[in-house]
Amino acid sequence: MASNEIDLGVTCDMHVHVRDGAMCELVTPKIREGGVSVAYIMPNLQPPITTLDRVVEYKKTLEKLSPETTFLMSFYLSKDLTPELIHQAAACKAIQGVKCYPAGVTTNSSSGVDPNDFSSFYPIFQAMEQENIVLNLHGEKPSTLEDNVHVLNAEEKFLPALKKLHQDFPNLKIILEHATTEAAVNIIEEINKGITDPQDVKVAASLTAHHLYLTVDDWAGNPVNFCKPVAKLPNDKAALVKAATSGKPFFFFGSDSAPHPVENKSKYVGVSAGVYTQSFAISYLAEIFDSLGCLDKLRGFVSTWPLNFYGIDEKDLKCKKKVVIYKKSHLVPIAITDNKDIAVVPFMAEKRLNWSVKWSD
Amino acid sequence: MASNEIDLGVTCDMHVHVRDGAMCELVTPKIREGGVSVAYIMPNLQPPITTLDRVVEYKKTLEKLSPETTFLMSFYLSKDLTPELIHQAAACKAIQGVKCYPAGVTTNSSSGVDPNDFSSFYPIFQAMEQENIVLNLHGEKPSTLEDNVHVLNAEEKFLPALKKLHQDFPNLKIILEHATTEAAVNIIEEINKGITDPQDVKVAASLTAHHLYLTVDDWAGNPVNFCKPVAKLPNDKAALVKAATSGKPFFFFGSDSAPHPVENKSKYVGVSAGVYTQSFAISYLAEIFDSLGCLDKLRGFVSTWPLNFYGIDEKDLKCKKKVVIYKKSHLVPIAITDNKDIAVVPFMAEKRLNWSVKWSD
Secondary structure (H helix, E strand, C coil): CCCCEEEEECCEEEEECCCCHHHHHHHCCHHHHCCCCEEEECCCCCCCCCCHHHHHHHHHHHHHHCCCCEEECEEECCCCCCHHHHHHHHHCCCCCEEEECECCCCCCCCCCECCCCCHHHHHHHHHHHHHCCEEEECCCCCCECCCCECCCCHHHHHHHHHHHHHHHCCCCCEEECCCCCHHHHHHHHHHCCCCCCHHHCCEEEEECCHHHCCCHHHHCCCHHHCCCCCCCCHHHHHHHHHHHCCCCCCEEECCCECCCCHHHHCCCCCCCCCEECHHHHHHHHHHHHHHCCCHHHHHHHHHHHHHHHHCCCHHHCCCCCEEEEEEEEEECCCCEECCCCCEECECCCCCEEEEEEEEEC | CCCCEEEEECCEEEEECCCCHHHHHHHCCHHHHCCCCEEEECCCCCCCCCCHHHHHHHHHHHHHHCCCCEEECEEECCCCCCHHHHHHHHHCCCCCEEEECECCCCCCCCCCECCCCCHHHHHHHHHHHHHCCEEEECCCCCCECCCCECCCCHHHHHHHHHHHHHHHCCCCCEEECCCCCHHHHHHHHHHCCCCCCHHHCCEEEEECCHHHCCCHHHHCCCHHHCCCCCCCCHHHHHHHHHHHCCCCCCEEECCCECCCCHHHHCCCCCCCCCEECHHHHHHHHHHHHHHCCCHHHHHHHHHHHHHHHHCCCHHHCCCCCEEEEEEEEEECCCCEECCCCCEECECCCCCEEEEEEEEEC
């Protein structure tokens, strides 16, 4: 390998929205173009995915669109799920996790749960714990003026619920998805205190690429950067960057790449929440890691630690090729489009990135 | 007067953007339609208003568009101003104030000043103090990651500069325009502690209508509600409502009504900052005051205290009619338009307001 190349191994993005229909056809192949081999797929379609038939069918659709990508699938936590269904889905390896959305906090989350009371789902969590199925938490309390919950403290207000879930199900694997705050980083550190063997990590946080770049100023007036959870304050961003580059096994990559047609981002009310990063996922990360002089920590963040946490075997991979990054700059286009109906504005459109990706045996 | 009518006297809006050209023609008459008699006009045209000729000409234009509205005019604080110009403008009553914009914080503020160092403007402030010309402060520090200044703490970070200006010019009349934070309310209270005669108030805050309604959640994803300073947190909104309805002479109305064509609010990047409230200014306020059972405090907020602070005589008024509000509901339209080139989405479009305005001798 050339001296300016870095082998990242089998790369993972453990939080991906690929939607359905024409949007799915457009963005699913971009996972691989962005340098990602293993993608954990979110179930928030309309209606959300809560049955074995639909998750199997969805996976087939995705595999047709991108045969070399390894898709990990998930259910949407709702009253439609049963412990029996969890056992059944685990037995045939149809899902690797269950995604929990608090009702109403983001795109297609109206079927979500009340994060003030998870107890009705405890039989589900117990089945998941037994089957080693991951619980993917969208960790935000819904905003209410009465309880002083707003988009900026919604994640921090959720953290006690995360802690309680871990206490009640100490062997359940839990990911605080797209963590955005210093408080979240601190609680993940606290929960993992004293753990020396990566195999023992039960609670992790996934971190997006865009939250390593953005603060509140970047989405104020720029709906393209508006997502849920919203990007927070400078100290939060600094804590996320530090966590991502720490080399610790409980922080790993989940892009939360969330494509929306440009017309849904260009509205004076009701802008869709989500930043699209899939097409250049690894390049965005390389840029940040490089700027801090810790490209050596990137492989852990995108490969070693996510594979470890989900317990992915090499035999489960659709393609065993490794991703190599090399220094070659490229311009992020103003839109990702199928040249028919859909255009999606990617993160950092028209900006230059310094690292490119290629695949190697 | 009927029992469901309330006489608000000669109403004032002490912070109004009417732009120029076709937009000016559209919105200037709306000041009166919204129930406002006296309007303090902002100078942030392109280029900003810094000469006697231009301010006189601008006032003439506005008076032609709305002959019954009393226009109070302002200069834009910049290096183009001189103490001589202040004296000259005061002598002919061409201006009532000078607006200070920190460079780069909002619409057309690129010619603004560095709020870390006002000292080069001290000769101007001295002339203003002598002439009883008001200093209108846009009280925000520009965002910088290095100094941890962002859109949410930019106002609070500015407050020490306000305090210092008051200490250095104790007789200069200063308004912290469109205050948005509990911290700002507190400092205005602190500065005015012990003052019993409204004539002695030197430092006041103007409060908008929309900041009595909005928090960060309302502009996250809704660019129509995006303005600078941005709406803050629930405790801040509560403090603003409390201040507005307090009946205290150092809190009064300045709408910061800031019209933008709908296409400039419907963009995925670079949304124009500003909420348009002019067409229904008094109705928005009546709604809030009514909901708190303190409509008796509304006259102070929109008439008594702003007229007192600016020292407006009855002889200076273009029209001496009083505004009366009465309970009759009306729907805020989806757009204010000239039916040619311009459509502006008003605040609370398609919502119902309970109070209407009329004029009485």
